[in-house]
Amino acid sequence: MLKLFRSIRPLTRSNVFRNAFAGVTLAAMNIPQALGYTKIAGMPVITGLYTLLLPLIAFAGFCSSRFLVVAADSATAAILAGGLIHLATAESAHYVALAGAVALLTAGFLILARIFGLGFIADFLSRTVLVGFLTGVGFQVGIAMLGQMLGLDIQSHKTLQQLVELARNLPHIHLWTVYISCAVVVMILLFRRFAPRIPVPLFVVIGAIVMSYALNFSGHGVTVVGPVSGGLPQIRFPLVTFREWMTIFPVSFSCFIMIITQSAATARAYASRHHQSLDENADLTGLSAANAAAAFSGTFVVNGSPTQTAMVERSGGSSQLAQLSTAIVVGLVLLFLTEPLQYLPRCVLGSIVFIIAIGLLDFRGLDDIRKESFGEFHLAVGTAAVVVAVGVEQGILLAMGVSLLRHVHHSYKAHTAILVESENGQWRSTKASPGSESAPGIIVFQFGADLFYANAAHFTEKVQLLIKGAPTKVMWLIVDAGAITSIDYSASRAFQELLEELKANGVTLIMVHVPESLKKDLHRHRLVSAIGVDHMYDTLREALAMIHGK
Numbered sequence: 001m002l003k004l005f006r007s008i009r010p011l012t013r014s015n016v017f018r019n020a021f022a023g024v025t026l027a028a029m030n031i032p033q034a035l036g037y038t039k040i041a042g043m044p045v046i047t048g049l050y051t052l053l054l055p056l057i058a059f060a061g062f063c064s065s066r067f068l069v070v071a072a073d074s075a076t077a078a079i080l081a082g083g084l085i086h087l088a089t090a091e092s093a094h095y096v097a098l099a100g101a102v103a104l105l106t107a108g109f110l111i112l113a114r115i116f117g118l119g120f121i122a123d124f125l126s127r128t129v130l131v132g133f134l135t136g137v138g139f140q141v142g143i144a145m146l147g148q149m150l151g152l153d154i155q156s157h158k159t160l161q162q163l164v165e166l167a168r169n170l171p172h173i174h175l176w177t178v179y180i181s182c183a184v185v186v187m188i189l190l191f192r193r194f195a196p197r198i199p200v201p202l203f204v205v206i207g208a209i210v211m212s213y214a215l216n217f218s219g220h221g222v223t224v225v226g227p228v229s230g231g232l233p234q235i236r237f238p239l240v241t242f243r244e245w246m247t248i249f250p251v252s253f254s255c256f257i258m259i260i261t262q263s264a265a266t267a268r269a270y271a272s273r274h275h276q277s278l279d280e281n282a283d284l285t286g287l288s289a290a291n292a293a294a295a296f297s298g299t300f301v302v303n304g305s306p307t308q309t310a311m312v313e314r315s316g317g318s319s320q321l322a323q324l325s326t327a328i329v330v331g332l333v334l335l336f337l338t339e340p341l342q343y344l345p346r347c348v349l350g351s352i353v354f355i356i357a358i359g360l361l362d363f364r365g366l367d368d369i370r371k372e373s374f375g376e377f378h379l380a381v382g383t384a385a386v387v388v389a390v391g392v393e394q395g396i397l398l399a400m401g402v403s404l405l406r407h408v409h410h411s412y413k414a415h416t417a418i419l420v421e422s423e424n425g426q427w428r429s430t431k432a433s434p435g436s437e438s439a440p441g442i443i444v445f446q447f448g449a450d451l452f453y454a455n456a457a458h459f460t461e462k463v464q465l466l467i468k469g470a471p472t473k474v475m476w477l478i479v480d481a482g483a484i485t486s487i488d489y490s491a492s493r494a495f496q497e498l499l500e501e502l503k504a505n506g507v508t509l510i511m512v513h514v515p516e517s518l519k520k521d522l523h524r525h526r527l528v529s530a531i532g533v534d535h536m537y538d539t540l541r542e543a544l545a546m547i548h549g550k
Contacts, residue, residue, distance in 0.1 A: 022317030023325020063286030083251030100238030136387025138360030263304025434469025
């Protein structure tokens with residue numbers, strides 16, 4: 001049963017005023033960023049404000065998270081642009097329709113995830129490749145903004161080609177544009193360092209509009225946004241062809257993966273920090289509703305934003321009432337304050353986005369990964385390289401694929417060990433290599449993963465090598481099954497063949513520490529009778545006592 005607007009209740013006078021103030025603060029911080037995200041997404045500037053209107057209201061209506069802010073996001077905006085830029089001209093009516101279709105299809109994926117309980121998909125995008133992916137997005141977005149910041153007209157949509165164009169056109173940079181861009185970047189970085197609570201991007205935008213109007217920036221060759229249609233968004237269905245729906249399918253799926261991954265991680269973190277319960281299914285419904293609202297109001301995909309959620313928390317917000325307050329402020333801006341936006345220099349938006357891109361470069365995270373796992377560091381860097389060299393959409397799909405392959409690889413090449421009793425009677429693990437044994441005639445073998453079709457041969461070969469290479473004739477093979485929670489049909493057949501081979505060679509197999517789930521699988525595959533109920537023990541000590549006749 002849906003519980004509408006549960007994330008704003010209970011309402012009291014104190015929390016209404018506190019959350020209203022937080023919402024106004026969020027609007028001041030977020031409006032310039034939302035305008036900037038349109039440059040990443042290739043959308044008209046006004047659509048950035050649309051992401052802060054109906055999507056916020058829709059999410060607040062269905063979600064359970066009291067803190068998560070859903071709005072435009074750099075990662076999903078980059079995925080969108082990467083998938084649509086070859087289908088239509090950026091900012092055109094056709095492009096906007098395609099962007100709406102992507103948002104609607106993404107909403108469909110999210111509601112299917114809610115219905116079929118597929119939220120776990122988010123867990124298959126590992127933190128390692130996510131760090132690499134977002135770093136790659138940071139490089140891609142930052143490089144894409146350099147042309148605007150230098151006053152150069154860059155035609156290419158590929159990052160490496162953009163760098164080549166930038167290098168060729170450096171002699172033609174527009175100095176006024178460069179001066180404005182540098183001033184914006186320096187000002188934002190200084191205030192972020194020494195006065196982080198001040199919404200300096202908003203003041204930068206307002207100041208740039210005033211100066212552009214007073215000093216006639218456009219007359220000096222500085223490109224400005226131009227006329228902006230004000231008013232509330234028109235509600236319409238995104239009209240695209242059936243073939244185009246099929247074409248944008250992978251783009252929407254990539255956005256879906258990024259949304260459930262980033263949103264779930266952010267919502268969990270803040271719910272845990274504030275000791276609040278979290279209904280992730282309700283949040284999936286809210287995310288779906290938010291993206292459907294984005295589609296019908298003529299804007300692009302929205303996502304749970306960690307940075308904007310942090311803004312709300314720092315401003316004293318404690319419920320989605322703050323986000324509803326933001327929507328009200330944005331509605332007023334759309335009704336009464338859009339006309340001045342026509343004087344805003346595009347290089348100012350490019351500079352704001354460039355700062356956002358810098359924030360995505362997680363060098364500290366990459367260094368932490370390098371220190372702890374050089375192999376995973378290579379994966380993170382490789383993911384970043386694919387995003388930069390090939391594209392964002394391919395990067396997110398690679399990130400998910402690599403995460404899954406790493407999981408499969410760990411299960412396929414499971415940790416193995418032989419247990420050996422030390423002088424003080426404690427059992428310790430040693431490398432499972434031929435020539436090792438636990439005691440004369442006895443091998444206690446550990447296998448660190450579930451048995452399934454891919455690693456069954458690895459299990460069998462390891463056992464055969466250990467028995468063949470043992471220094472004394474092996475009479476007893478004890479399998480410590482504590483880490484084996486299941487066995488599938490293919491692995492059960494391989495296990496049955498191994499049992500027959502062991503019996504033919506005079507080796508008796510015993511299993512210890514068998515989990516209940518594995519026992520059920522062994523019964524289902526008729527292996528319990530083949531092993532023998534009297535050869536399955538709860539502890540290693542009991543098994544050894546039987547062997548030694550104690």
